[in-house]
Amino acid sequence: MFETLLSPIELGHVRLKNRIIFAPTSMGLAEEEYFKRIEEIAAGGCAMIILGDVPVLPARFGYSLYSKKGFAHYQKLAGIAHRHACLICAQLHQSDSDLKSMLRYIPGILSKKITPQELRSRLNAQVAPYISKLSVHKIKKITAAFGDAAVLAQKAGFDMVQVHGDRMCGSFSSASFNHRTDAYGGSAERRARFAVEAVSAIRAKLPDYPIDYKLAVRQENPHYGNAGVLEEELEVFVPLLEKAGVTSFHVALANHSDLQDTIPSAKHPYFSEEGCFLKFCDQVRQFTSLPICGVGGMVHPEFVEQQLKEGRIQCAAMSRQLVADSQWVNKVAAGETSKIRYCIRCNKQCLGGMMEHKGVHCIYHEKQ
Numbered sequence: 001m002f003e004t005l006l007s008p009i010e011l012g013h014v015r016l017k018n019r020i021i022f023a024p025t026s027m028g029l030a031e032e033e034y035f036k037r038i039e040e041i042a043a044g045g046c047a048m049i050i051l052g053d054v055p056v057l058p059a060r061f062g063y064s065l066y067s068k069k070g071f072a073h074y075q076k077l078a079g080i081a082h083r084h085a086c087l088i089c090a091q092l093h094q095s096d097s098d099l100k101s102m103l104r105y106i107p108g109i110l111s112k113k114i115t116p117q118e119l120r121s122r123l124n125a126q127v128a129p130y131i132s133k134l135s136v137h138k139i140k141k142i143t144a145a146f147g148d149a150a151v152l153a154q155k156a157g158f159d160m161v162q163v164h165g166d167r168m169c170g171s172f173s174s175a176s177f178n179h180r181t182d183a184y185g186g187s188a189e190r191r192a193r194f195a196v197e198a199v200s201a202i203r204a205k206l207p208d209y210p211i212d213y214k215l216a217v218r219q220e221n222p223h224y225g226n227a228g229v230l231e232e233e234l235e236v237f238v239p240l241l242e243k244a245g246v247t248s249f250h251v252a253l254a255n256h257s258d259l260q261d262t263i264p265s266a267k268h269p270y271f272s273e274e275g276c277f278l279k280f281c282d283q284v285r286q287f288t289s290l291p292i293c294g295v296g297g298m299v300h301p302e303f304v305e306q307q308l309k310e311g312r313i314q315c316a317a318m319s320r321q322l323v324a325d326s327q328w329v330n331k332v333a334a335g336e337t338s339k340i341r342y343c344i345r346c347n348k349q350c351l352g353g354m355m356e357h358k359g360v361h362c363i364y365h366e367k368q
Contacts (some may be wrong), residue, residue: 003331004308007317008047011142011291012210012247013204014087014159016047016315019308020329023250023295023317024162024214028359031073038077041322042086045329049081050162050212050317054090056149056198057142065090065152078157086343088365089212092202093164094142096127096171096227121285127227127256131171132179139184142168147201150209160210161202163246166255169195170216170227173237174254177227184366188236190228195237196244212293213246217280222270224261228254231283238287248291250317251281259351263320264297266345271296274303281313292351292368293317299343301332320350324362 013044022041027034041049054074055064074090081088123324157241158254163169171177171346172194178185184193195213199212200210215238229237253271255262264271271277277296284292292315298304299321307313322328332340341364349361 001335002174002305005301005305005316006329006333007351009291011212011315012160013208014210016087017085018045018047018329019315020046020304021315021317021360022046022049022322024164024318025052025319025323025360026052026354028354028357030359033359034251035080037187037323038082039084039248040326042081042084044322045333046086046322047315047329048087048089048159050089050091051077052091053093053164054149054153054208056094056145065149065156066269071156073150074153074156074158080159080262087159088157089151089160090156090158090161091162091214092146092149092153092162092198093166094145094168096131096168096177111365128177128179131168131177132185136182136184140197143197144201146198146286147205150202150211151205154162154206154209162203162212162214162250163193163195163198163202164317165214166227167231169198170254170256173216173229173233174227174256175230176218177256181329188233189240192240196240197210199241199244199246202274210247212247212248212250214250214252215280215284216252216254217277217283219280224270226256231280231356235287238284241288242288246290249284249286249288250293250295252295253277254279259355260347262294263347264345265347265351266297274298274300275307278307278312285312291315295319297343297345300330301337301340301344320333320345320362323350324359324364 003212009016013212032175058064058066060144095132204240209212218228253262274297276292281292281294291314293315293316298316304316322342349363353359353361
């Protein structure tokens with residue numbers, strides 16, 4: 001019944017055992033709890049886990065591929081995934097937050113006078129002046145670092161990398177944030193240059209390594225998303241990224257606005273339906289024959305199978321559903337779909353936990 005969903009597929013030179021991918025998610029968990037969560041998801045049968053927000057430059061905070069501790073952290077995660085015949089992908093990203101500007105908000109955060117949502121809004125307001133004033137020397141250093149980070153990711157055991165098309169790549173892509181007047185700003189072709197150079201840097205270092213690109217799409221009428229690529233600009237961006245070396249696309253709504261839009265609940269005024277972002281995949285398909293991974297509130301095996309069978313997408317990415325029930329794939333394969341704990345997209349303990357800095361959890365976890 002779920003022949004397509006459970007069938008293998010090749011992304012670049014790697015073979016996924018089925019079509020289900022754990023979408024990149026900032027879990028906000030302590031290390032040991034994070035290891036346990038990743039192991040549960042890998043053991044649940046999904047074909048690949050994408051680890052979100054792996055920095056391309058050495059980082060002072062969090063885990064960095066460049067440090068001994070950080071490299072060991074990622075190496076252990078790769079080992080955990082592989083232990084369960086699950087592939088693992090590093091989502092390479094560069095933050096577009098102005099760290100110097102962030103310092104002024106620390107007292108307000110510590111005193112709780114500034115909420116996480118208010119902080120997000122203030123940081124987003126700093127994106128445009130920050131990236132519009134970055135020196136070309138700094139830009140070149142960052143785009144080159146995507147190649148360096150990819151090499152380290154491969155050495156740590158990652159099977160492929162994903163270039164995060166939101167964050168700095170997305171901000172350079174967006175006329176809403178990118179107000180530059182040099183070779184990195186202005187036309188869609190120029191605004192694509194940062195992302196193209198990032199992908200090209202990886203391809204130059206690793207000629208045969210699979211490169212996925214998280215293509216963040218923003219729309220107008222109604223307006224959703226601020227970074228990323230306008231729907232009408234896809235015909236420019238997609239061929240340029242493919243020519244640079246991208247081997248697959250992961251398509252989602254652009255960020256830098258309300259997280260309730262990019263992680264929409266079942267009550268969202270516009271993105272309430274299952275597969276809510278698949279229309280962007282339809283648009284991307286017009287300009288490429290490469291595999292496309294869709295995302296957006298997909299929970300029911302029958303729905304996912306239909307989208308895959310029709311060729312609308314080649315892979316389906318889930319986050320909240322696999323947090324709700326990490327055994328989703330195994331239950332589908334065993335013909336036990338009636339036993340699946342379906343995500344109801346309430347956003348209480350997942351997005352809610354993220355926003356409250358308590359980590360990503362699920363209402364089902366409370367009942368266990």
